[in-house]
Amino acid sequence: MNTENQHYDVVIIGAGPSGAVAATLLVKHGWRVLVLEQQTFPRFSIGESLLPQCMVYLEQAGLLDSLHENAAPLGFQFKNGAAFQRSGEHASINFTEKFSQGPGTTYQVKRADFDKCLADAAQQQGAEIRYQHTVIAYNNLVDGAQLLVKNQQQNEYQVTARFILDASGFGRVLPRLLDLEQPSDFPVRSAFFSHFKDGIVDESFDRNKILINVHPIHKDIWYWLIPFSDGTASIGVVAQPSRFAKNAEPLVCLNDFLEQDPFLAQLLSRREAIGDARSISGYSANVKSLVGNNFALLGNAGEFLDPVFSSGVTIALKSASLIAPLVDRHLRGENVDFVTDYSKPLQAGVDCFRTYVSAWYDGRFQDVIFYTEQNHQVKEMISAILAGYAWDTDNPFVKQSERRLATLVSLCQS
Template sequence: MNNQVQQADVVIIGAGPSGAVAASLLVKKGWHVVVLEQQTFPRFSIGESLLPQCMSFLAEAGLEQAVQAQAQSLGFQFKNGAAFQRRGDHTTIDFTEKFSDGPGTTFQVKRADFDKCLADGAMQQGAEIRYQHSVLAFTDCEDGALLDVTDENQQRYQIKGRFVLDASGFGRVLPRLLDLESASNFPVRWAFFSHFKDNISDPLFDREKILINVHPEHKDIWYWLIPFSDGTASIGVVGKPEQLNDKQPLAGLNEFIEQDSYLSELLANREAIGEARAIKGYSANVSSLYGEHFALLGNAGEFLDPVFSSGVTIALKSASLVAPLVDSYLRGEQVDFKNDYSEPLQQGVNCFRTYVSAWYDGSFQDVIFYSEKNQQVREMISAILAGYAWDLQNPFVKQSNKRLNTLVELCRD
């Protein structure tokens, strides 16, 4: 082991979207930021359908322009909303018709290329990213935190950060090392997914929207179809373990596609490309999002469910919220991470949770497919599904459970 302890103002674990945005925001403030990433980029990741709110956070970090400039060459698909299908009923939500201010369009992205684009942008702004560096231990100190790390050559070293941000996503490095993990209150679910050359010929199919498709018999099984601009698509199915059983991912996914007549016809000429994958028991939670010298970002803290593509939005919101607090902390100012980070972040997460839970019990599905929609209410719901789950001016955000329950009753009556 190299006995000389390296120093940084901020050490970030993970170079995914929240790590790249946090690093960009902090180097803009003049801080020495080192990002430790276990893998090499580009690398596969799930969470490919961004929400429009994401574009605000990317712009804030100076990363939006790079995404816009490379979108066409990387096959990113312009996205302006979401389409839903259930037993032959079709409906759409246009994100440009929303209650909240802010962008109404975004992209559907191949995460390997998207994440590398953001990481490269963070490096261009001055962040140091070390690939194939893994964090083995975290020791809290009086004036920061000491990390034990192995590099790409399996050489061990120590680096001390005045503050540490865990942006490790599903790796959940600090929750594991510091015993912060707690059980999610969501039922365990699995997902089978893969990339396909979709060969969709239906002229009515809108590639500018994610398609969320409900299983014809089981309301708590759903499919995603995320088109890219190069004729490929990410396709997945989500259900409980007993519903998906122990099928092989590709065989299981194809079997479920054939169970829905609309998807079966739409994707009749699909060709699988790349590896089919499974994620099992992905929902996660923690006992605390921060400590004296650390904070957890994005999926390292909590992951709900992929149904409304909230994961990347929550990750970027967490980076946007925490960066100015870390800046103040490093300047010796008093910072209240509970009041100014954990609670505000959780407010939006809880709003998403309301709609995700109601999706699975079928009540929000009844709202989505209700034919006589009030335009003002529609715009408030559209804003939430576009990622604006922190806009307390929206009554369906501020009182998410109460308002949604009332809406469900009206639709069902």
Template sequence: MNKEFFDVVVIGAGPSGAVASTLLAKRGYKVLVIEKQYFPRFSIGESLLPQCMTFLAQAGLVDSLHQHADSLAFQYKDGAAFHKNGQDTFFDFTEKFSDGPGTTYQVKRAAFDELLADGASKAGVEVRFGHQVVEVNVEPEQPELTITDEAGNNYHVKAKFLLDASGFARVLPKFLSLEKPSVFPVRHSYFTHVEDKISAADFDRNKILITVHPKHADIWYWLIPFSDGTASIGVVGRPEQFDAQATPEVILKDFIYQAPNLARLLGEANWANPVNTLQGYSADVTGLTGKNYALLGNAGEFLDPVFSSGITIALCSSALIAPQVDKYLQGEHVDFFEHFEKPLRAGVDCFKTFVSAWYEGGFQDVIFYQKQEKNVKSMISSILAGYAWDTANPYVAQSERRFKVLVDLCQ
């Protein structure tokens, strides 16, 4: 059977796949993206962080985002608000320590992902929707893939380099036995979109609202408003904290109305859509690269949705890998661990410090501390805005040690 040849094959047309393929196509390479699903399709991870705008700009995709934001009901976002047991606080991302954009959008992922995939196509990337990778061989110098098309027919593709941007499908980790347990315990999330009908004057639609459960500090909620009067809402907790016999709809509604602030805000909401679930989502791998492949975004490591770091990490992985693949394809020796995996994981580890501290309670103490020092708050605001790779920020450069000191002060 004849093989097709490409410089780079990317598995998955989500944000990391779209950005990586666009960056490489703009360098003149022949790039193929294989996407199992058809776009638009529903996904969560809807609250972008300002750092994302830098990576989208590098790929030439940010102008399209600005141009279509209003028509696609993307909501302007300038920060994050938090609520716990009657106490409210917020971080304004324009008042941050790091250089770079301080605003972004809260996006409906179906439209956002399609927008980026269209941008990749316009940059010269060939995107094949409804095609699925069924076999991978990375042992030869050039990876070989067997792919099934919409009609169920198999065909073969050969590439000089392979990128896995398959998200939670984690195609290469499964084929190559790269998966390992996450350091985070198993958690479940229940979520949907509602017509929120929020009329409260104290609600800021320009910010994601994160609410802590009034009795269980390790259970939290997101409320992500969009500009058309709808919102994404969800709850996250350990599996034993939910009634396994109840339907997802019953579980989510029950938990929403256990939080007085959400019960007030969403008292008139129209629950018109089904409730979805995502279970055991945290994941890790033994390594992000091989001699002729790399893992991007959630295909590598996914932490937790609490600070919306997923897409930021995914886009950073794309921005880091593209110049290294460029050098590799030009025949240069590339140390992918040193120039891709190591710098990527540095930011991931920074996020990890804050996610761990959130569930342990220390970061909640910091967030709700009444006497926040302005300069320190700006440094924390930078990390919440996605600037987890800015080593000029002391809470990035020495995140674990410095953060423990900060927690002790706030406690």
């Protein structure tokens, strides 16, 4: 065992989007930052459809130029909205027509390449990243924390830091080590997904939008179709586990569900799977607290809702943007109330997303989306939320999400 104790100002667990953005922001403040990543990059990850709000946080970190420069070579698809289909009903949201100020366009990205792009840029700006290094133990110190780390040769060593950020995503390193996990109040759902050569020849299909498709019989089952610029797409289906056959082979299961919807079956009749399909179940998660003594949880390491409106990366980047200046102040000796200044503001946007995700599954928000006599101003407010601006409290549908949505639903269903 290597007992040499290495010291950094901040150690970040995970080199995904929130880790890369937090690392870059903290390096800009002059701090010595180490990122410990369990895997090697590029590596597969789900969550390919970004929201325009993401572009704000990437620009803050100085990572936006790298994204733009690499978009075309990596097959990233320009995105300006979302399209919806339900048993022949069609609707769309244009993110450039929204209530909130800020970007209205973004990209649909292959996460393996996107995450590596951000991590590489973070390294170029001064963050140190160690791949295939796994955090296996955490010890709280008066002035920071000590981590026990195992490298790719299975050798163990110790690292201390004045502050720890957990950006490990679904790995949820600190929640597991510190017994912070608690059940999500969302029902357990499963997703089956893969990348395909989509073979779409329908000229009316808009590749600039994610397609969210409702199952023709069961309104709680939905599909995503995320096109990329090279003729491939990420395709998946989400439902409660009881809807899927036990021990189902992922690609067989996914193709079976695609054939159940006449619109998708026709649109994707020429599809060819690229590699293996995958499945994930019980991904919704929560924690007892997002912060503790000298640590904070970012993105999915804290709470993950559901993939339906692609909020995961947005929440992750928002968390990095919120936490970095607070950690900077903390390291400079200021008193920082991380609950008031980080947990509560972050949770406010998450709770707004939760309102619309919950209403999607019970069908109420679907009725709003497919309502034919839409008020333009209201639609712009809803567009802003679906574009990721869930922290803009000038938007009445953010500030009073439950009450405003309930009123809107009653009008659409009357």
